[in-house]
Amino acid sequence: MGTDGSADARERRVIFSYQAMTLTVAGFATLWAVIFAAHGHKAMAVAELFPAVVSLLCFALVTAGKLDLFLLVAQVSFLVFIFGFCLLFDVPNPTYPRVSHLFLPLLAMMGYINYLRRPSLAQGAVIVATLATFIFLHASNSVSPFADPIPEDLRAVGVWVNPALAALLFTAAVHALQRRLSAPRGLARELLGAMRRGELSLAYQPQVDRDGRITGAEALLRWNHPTRGAVSPAEFIPVAEDLGLMPVLGAWVLDQACGTLARWKADPALTRLTLSVNVSASQFNESDFTTTVRQLVESHAIDSTRLRLELTENVLLAGLEPVAEKMEALKRTGVTFSLDDFGTGYSSLAYLRRLPVTELKIDRSFVAGASDSDRGQALVRSIVSIASDLDLNVVAEGVETAAQHAFLRDTGCHLFQGWLFGRPVPRDDFELILRERQPAEMPVPQRLQARLAAAV
Numbered sequence: 209m210g211t212d213g214s215a216d217a218r219e220r221r222v223i224f225s226y227q228a229m230t231l232t233v234a235g236f237a238t239l240w241a242v243i244f245a246a247h248g249h250k251a252m253a254v255a256e257l258f259p260a261v262v263s264l265l266c267f268a269l270v271t272a273g274k275l276d277l278f279l280l281v282a283q284v285s286f287l288v289f290i291f292g293f294c295l296l297f298d299v300p301n302p303t304y305p306r307v308s309h310l311f312l313p314l315l316a317m318m319g320y321i322n323y324l325r326r327p328s329l330a331q332g333a334v335i336v337a338t339l340a341t342f343i344f345l346h347a348s349n350s351v352s353p354f355a356d357p358i359p360e361d362l363r364a365v366g367v368w369v370n371p372a373l374a375a376l377l378f379t380a381a382v383h384a385l386q387r388r389l390s391a392p393r394g395l396a397r398e399l400l401g402a403m404r405r406g407e408l409s410l411a412y413q414p415q416v417d418r419d420g421r422i423t424g425a426e427a428l429l430r431w432n433h434p435t436r437g438a439v440s441p442a443e444f445i446p447v448a449e450d451l452g453l454m455p456v457l458g459a460w461v462l463d464q465a466c467g468t469l470a471r472w473k474a475d476p477a478l479t480r481l482t483l484s485v486n487v488s489a490s491q492f493n494e495s496d497f498t499t500t501v502r503q504l505v506e507s508h509a510i511d512s513t514r515l516r517l518e519l520t521e522n523v524l525l526a527g528l529e530p531v532a533e534k535m536e537a538l539k540r541t542g543v544t545f546s547l548d549d550f551g552t553g554y555s556s557l558a559y560l561r562r563l564p565v566t567e568l569k570i571d572r573s574f575v576a577g578a579s580d581s582d583r584g585q586a587l588v589r590s591i592v593s594i595a596s597d598l599d600l601n602v603v604a605e606g607v608e609t610a611a612q613h614a615f616l617r618d619t620g621c622h623l624f625q626g627w628l629f630g631r632p633v634p635r636d637d638f639e640l641i642l643r644e645r646q647p648a649e650m651p652v653p654q655r656l657q658a659r660l661a662a663a664v
Contacts (some may be wrong), residue, residue, distance in 0.1 A: 512542030572606025
């Protein structure tokens with residue numbers, strides 16, 4: 209709901225932290241491999257290379273943005289390694305206890321943090337297995353018949369180094385968990401207060417047709433915090449999703465958008481405009497969503513055909529049939545639908561034929577990719593071709609350069625949205641720009657682009 213595709217600074221920090229952690233583990237494991245090899249313990253040295261290789265693989269997964277896969281691979285791989293290492297090499301004796309299993313609570317903590325982020329049966333099973341393995345290794349002296357115990361001189365070092373490192377990493381994990389549990393709820397409380405205090409607002413980004421005429425806008429949610437300043441939607445929207453606030457927040461956005469359409473209805477210069485509003489899957493799948501939209505349309509006395517609801521493909525998690533029925537019910541009232549971020553989710557022609565959408569929005573990542581490669585351009589042409597076969601309009605979002613616009617226009621896109629035509633601006637600024645334009649000036653000139661940019 210109005211993230212503008214901006215990079216989430218918090219997510220970048222998380223990725224950087226994971227990258228640093230994987231490289232640290234790889235370095236630590238390699239160091240032990242070298243130490244074991246130097247003392248003539250080849251089997252132990254080879255064993256220590258396993259976590260080093262896994263850590264480098266995890267670094268690659270993190271860098272590629274595959275956080276879920278990284279966490280699962282890391283937990284399972286290190287669980288297997290620690291279990292095997294404890295049975296084969298880290299054999300307890302009356303002088304020195306077993307210490308390698310002390311990293312298992314850290315793995316369980318990582319798993320729990322990921323479970324809070326995205327609950328799954330697989331993640332829960334890994335957490336249980338990790339804790340059970342820790343209890344088994346701590347409470348028993350079980351060893352493999354093929355055990356090759358670590359030499360006493362090296363164990364004398366390991367019993368201090370490994371617990372110290374495990375304690376340090378566990379402390380960091382506890383801190384991360386504390387922030388994960390407290391920060392979102394604190395932000396959620398502030399978000400609810402922001403609605404009451406009037407800190408939330410909508411910004412309007414123009415959508416232009418092939419002739420450069422502004423035909424509508426997308427309403428984007430903004431939060432101007434009294435002390436933090438502008439809070440990125442990429443920061444507070446996920447929090448609202450996690451804590452179930454999107455139906456409340458989304459209803460507020462819809463009410464404001466309908467109020468804007470009512471205002472535009474009374475102005476001859478604005479009455480022809482459409483207004484697109486993002487609707488989250490959790491909001492759309494509320495049982496009373498259809499009733500809510502109808503009541504807002506009626507209470508604001510707007511032309512419902514001017515209201516366009518943008519849905520992402522994850523609404524289909526509720527099932528194709530119930531989603532299609534709800535969309536058909538709203539379509540009968542005149543509301544139209546746009547499928548946002550097309551191509552990034554489930555993208556099936558089978559369901560696309562079943563859903564009463566009138567418009568596809570090409571994701572900004574595809575628009576950017578079209579500037580970089582022939583393959584990216586071919587992908588955009590395929591999306592436009594699909595839309596043409598289904599008699600759907602195509603909106604390209606994230607258009608930032610004249611070259612992108614020229615390619616998209618030549619490819620057959622109908623509408624364009626992006627910084628090339630204007631950044632999101634407050635409603636008064638958006639209306640002022642449109643009222644000042646004369647009919648002869650309908651194509652978007654450089655002057656309009658400068659005005660829109662200056663209004664930010």
